[in-house]
Amino acid sequence: MRLWRGLAAVVGAFALAATVAGAGGGQTRPQAKAAAEAEPGPPEKSLGSRSAPIVMEVFSDYSCPVCRSFYFGNIRPMLEDYVATGKLLLIHRDFPLTGVIGHEHSRQAALYETAAARIGKFEEVDGALYDKQVQWVRDGNVDAVVAAVLSSRDMKRVREMVEGGKVDSYVDSDKALGTAKRVSSTPTIYVTAHGRTELVPGNVSYSLLRRYLDEQLQK
């Protein structure tokens, strides 16, 4: 009898503990999730290994056709040849050419991309903005282009950040950094290797850029 009572007490205690834990867990997880969704970290706009021997910093404007050419002609192949192989860290910097004709939606695009970067979706939005550049530069509908590559849940978070002014400071700080580095046009590319930073022409061909990067890796 005593044995049965003891067993019942142990089972009861386990059941109570499981109930409390379950209830507690049920409250904690959504709260943590909500907190993470409410305030994501700073935007992650770099691709590649932080220990890569070469660092390339690209100041660009999403409305700029030369930036688009640089993206498709150089960045895309570099992602495969250098970034994926750990040889190069690619850092994107926003330098929207506000006030210049044809760049009326540049800042809006930079804001959406920065918001996406805060939730780890930089690469998708970066590619979509260049891919559909002609379309959104003409109609100004940046939102639709970004929405096409994000889930509705992610898009909701991106819109909240853009509309709530949660990413303006990041775009402003990129622009201020570019101004401090005497960036006057886009794209402006800085390549750092062996502790030395060099300016690379924005309309460089991939074959020449590749020769230069390979030369830096061989040094």
Place this chain on the structure above:
Amino acid sequence: MTAGRVLLGGVFVYAAYTKLRADPLLFAMAIDAYKVMPEWMAVGAARVLPWVELALGIALVVGIWLRVTATAATALLAVFFTAMVHAYQPDAKEGQISCGCFGLGEPISGRTLVRDGTLLALSAALMAAAFYVARRRRAGEAGALPAGNVVAQ
């Protein structure tokens, strides 16, 4: 004339120095950006041009073969100036081409065009002066010869 050739020579030497201290491939990229020659030629030009500029600069400063060096400098500056005018996009904020005059990082602008045009004018004036002086000297020598002969007779 001396001040002109020393100034022009100094500019050429400085231009060569800024290119020789950088990676030749970076200068090749700057030349290639002008899109006036095939890529292989841009790479070759990037390796040769700084040495040509250095040789011209030193020859101008020293003052040797002035007619030849002034003509070569004028021709080179005329090529640079034409390429710059061709590539110049007033008020462009995207895809600006680096002048490549004194290394990278200086986009082609009204200022660079005025500077290069002034150097071209200086070089052309120096070339004209060098040819004029040489002709005067030859004329002087030719004029002096019969007189010498008369004295000798």
